[in-house]
Amino acid sequence: MSQKILHVENMTMQFGGVVAVNNLSVDVNEGEIVALIGPNGAGKTTAFNCITGVYEPTNGRVDFLGQPMIRNHPQGKMIKNYSGQNATLYTAHPDLSDPDALAAIEAAEDQETRSVLQAAYDKEQADRTEALRAADPHAFSDHILRPTPDRITHLGVARTFQNIRLFSALTVFENVLIAKHMRAKQNVFSATFRFNRAEEKRMQEEAMSLLEEQDLAHLKDEVAGSLPYGLQRRLEIARALATQPKLLLLDEPAAGMNPQETQKLTDFIHKIRDEYSLSILMIEHHMDLVMRISDRIYVLDFGKLIAQGTPAEVQNNPRVIEAYLGVADDAED
Known part of the structure; x- marks a missing residue:
C-alpha cells in the first residue's frame, strides 16, 4: 500500500458567521495526482490556504507524512458558530456523557442493578475515550499546531498560486535561486559575511540544473515579468520545485492558457x-485537463464535500452535475 502523504481531517474555516470550508476531509497518497474542483466560491483556495498555513483553520487537523502538521479547535465565539464535527474532541474538558444511560442508572430499582449499570457505563466511556485518543494523540487537550507558511514549506510542502506570484523584477535564475535558500545549510551569520562560499556555489549550481531540467536555462538572464504567460507559470512551478517538496499544491495551473499550452x-x-x-x-477549472490527469477527484460546493472518486465516477455524479450546471425547471406537461 502506498504511503499517505497528506491527510486532511474535519477541516473547517469560518470567517465570522460565514463557513468557507465545512468539515473537509481529503487524502493524497504517494505518487498521486488529486484534483480539488468545484464552482467559483466553493472554498478550494481557502482549503489550500489552510493547508499551507496562510489561514489558521477554525477546526480540524492536517497530517503530513503521518505527522500532525496543523491542528486547531473552535475557540471563543467561534464555538457558537461552529458547524463541523468533533468540536468536543478538541477541548480540554469535553462532555461525552450519555443522558439516556445516566437516566437509566438513576431509575434502577435497587443498588445492585444501579452498580452494574454504572460499571458498564464507566467502561463504555473509558473505551470511547481511549478510541478517540488513539485516533488523535492530542484529543481532549488544547494542544494547537500553527506553523507558518515558511515552516510548512520547509517540511516539504510547496504551492503555486492562482495569480502568478513571481519576483517579476528579478531574473529567471534569481527567482529559482531564492527558493533554493529554503534548503540552505547555513545560518544568518555565515550568510551575511559569506563564510560558506561552497554552500552558495552549490545552491547556484542546483538552481541552474533545475532550469536545465525544465527547459528554462536559455532564459536564465531574462526578467521574469517579461516572459509570456505560459513560461511564467512554468517558472513558478520550477521555483516551487527548488524547495525540494514531497507534496506540490497547484492552484489553477492552466488558468489563462490556450489549448496547446494546456496540453x-x-x-x-x-x-x-x-x-x-x-x-x-x-x-483546476479546466475539466478536460482534470479528467485526463487526475487519479482521484474531490468536489466542493459551498464549502462542503459533495463527491469524491475516480474521474469516471465524478463526471457522472448527479450532485456534481447539479453543482456545475444547476437543475433545470421541470417541463410543463
Whole structure:
C-alpha cells in the first residue's frame, strides 16, 4: 500500500458567521495526482490556504507524512458558530456523557442493578475515550499546531498560486535561486559575511540544473515579468520545485492558457511528478485537463464535500452535475 502523504481531517474555516470550508476531509497518497474542483466560491483556495498555513483553520487537523502538521479547535465565539464535527474532541474538558444511560442508572430499582449499570457505563466511556485518543494523540487537550507558511514549506510542502506570484523584477535564475535558500545549510551569520562560499556555489549550481531540467536555462538572464504567460507559470512551478517538496499544491495551473499550452502543461505535470517523485494536489477549472490527469477527484460546493472518486465516477455524479450546471425547471406537461 502506498504511503499517505497528506491527510486532511474535519477541516473547517469560518470567517465570522460565514463557513468557507465545512468539515473537509481529503487524502493524497504517494505518487498521486488529486484534483480539488468545484464552482467559483466553493472554498478550494481557502482549503489550500489552510493547508499551507496562510489561514489558521477554525477546526480540524492536517497530517503530513503521518505527522500532525496543523491542528486547531473552535475557540471563543467561534464555538457558537461552529458547524463541523468533533468540536468536543478538541477541548480540554469535553462532555461525552450519555443522558439516556445516566437516566437509566438513576431509575434502577435497587443498588445492585444501579452498580452494574454504572460499571458498564464507566467502561463504555473509558473505551470511547481511549478510541478517540488513539485516533488523535492530542484529543481532549488544547494542544494547537500553527506553523507558518515558511515552516510548512520547509517540511516539504510547496504551492503555486492562482495569480502568478513571481519576483517579476528579478531574473529567471534569481527567482529559482531564492527558493533554493529554503534548503540552505547555513545560518544568518555565515550568510551575511559569506563564510560558506561552497554552500552558495552549490545552491547556484542546483538552481541552474533545475532550469536545465525544465527547459528554462536559455532564459536564465531574462526578467521574469517579461516572459509570456505560459513560461511564467512554468517558472513558478520550477521555483516551487527548488524547495525540494514531497507534496506540490497547484492552484489553477492552466488558468489563462490556450489549448496547446494546456496540453503542454499536462505533459509537464506528469513529467515532474515522475522525475521528482511528487504527490500533487491541484485546483483546476479546466475539466478536460482534470479528467485526463487526475487519479482521484474531490468536489466542493459551498464549502462542503459533495463527491469524491475516480474521474469516471465524478463526471457522472448527479450532485456534481447539479453543482456545475444547476437543475433545470421541470417541463410543463
